[in-house]
Amino acid sequence: MDSFEKTAVEACRVAGEYLVSEFERESLDADYGPDDVKAVADRGSERRILDVLTTAYPDHGIFAEESGKQDGESDYRWVVDPLDGTNNFCSGIPYFGVAAALLHENEPILSVIHDPLHDDTYVARRGEGATLNGEPIRAESSVTSDHATIAYVIGIDVLRDEELKARGDELESNLSGYGKRIWKSWAPVLDWGLLARGKLEAVVCFHPDAVEQHAGWLLAEESDARLANEGDLFVAAANDEVFAELESLF
Incomplete structure (x- = not known):
């Protein structure tokens, strides 16, 4: 290793x-x-x-x-x-x-x-x-859910498929009810890094691209982020309160 x-x-x-x-x-x-x-x-x-x-x-x-x-x-x-x-x-x-x-x-x-x-x-x-x-480093943030910054990531397939795009838009709309800000950076690997050091409260991915997701998800796992995954929807959070709220997406 x-x-x-x-x-x-x-x-x-x-x-x-x-x-x-x-x-x-x-x-x-x-x-x-x-x-x-x-x-x-x-x-x-x-x-x-x-x-x-x-x-x-x-x-x-x-x-x-x-x-x-x-x-x-x-x-x-x-x-x-x-x-x-x-x-x-x-x-x-x-x-x-x-x-x-x-x-x-x-x-x-x-x-x-x-x-x-x-x-x-x-x-x-x-x-x-x-x-x-x-x-x-550890994915640990004391920021409360109403002040949380949540990174939202979609893969390129979502932009190219009408059904996936509709689902992605629905997820983004649902996310707007959580936290302070939804962050769409178009550089997810750096979002994963910020989560792993407790600078972001959560990362939510829908149909993420494999070339970035493998590296990001393992970093989240090993930094002790709270994790949930169902199909092509992934949620990682840096505190229990934010994670509990985001679990309702499933």
Whole structure:
């Protein structure tokens, strides 16, 4: 696990350094679709991550956002989001991250999330807890439910399916009755990081994208967030009061 963690942190940091340099020079080359943005920086970041991972573990499988699935010969598989928050990146909004999760026999065992603009790195190891820059963290907030900030995350499939979109809109409407603010950042991996350190009171996901969800959910688990999941609806909270209210969504 130490080797896996060291490699994943290195991969995310190399990618993060590249993204910061591109962001600072306002490199906005991208293909803009009706519901998504694909930036040149996505592909550049992914190449750098995969170079590190495949050099260290050539027999591991990989699923990456841009290049898709690459079969391996072992029971280990990396799930990679090279630039979470592409819309933000291309709009000059300083809120984007990099994530890598390692699965063993399809169970996430390692999560690394890197916030390159703040040089913050979150790590979670199955059964071993969560850290921020090497220091233990816990999803614990004393903010009461009426002042809570709740991150709401939907996957790209929700935008492309009328039935899912209607359900997603209904969930968002229901969420508006809780807390102080519903936060839609378009960079969920950083939302998971804020939850894990007690800076957000909850994260609610509907049909989240796999490239970010594996890393985020394991980080929430290992930081002792209160968790509930039914199908493609996920709720994680940083205190009992907020969690009890959000359980009514199920």
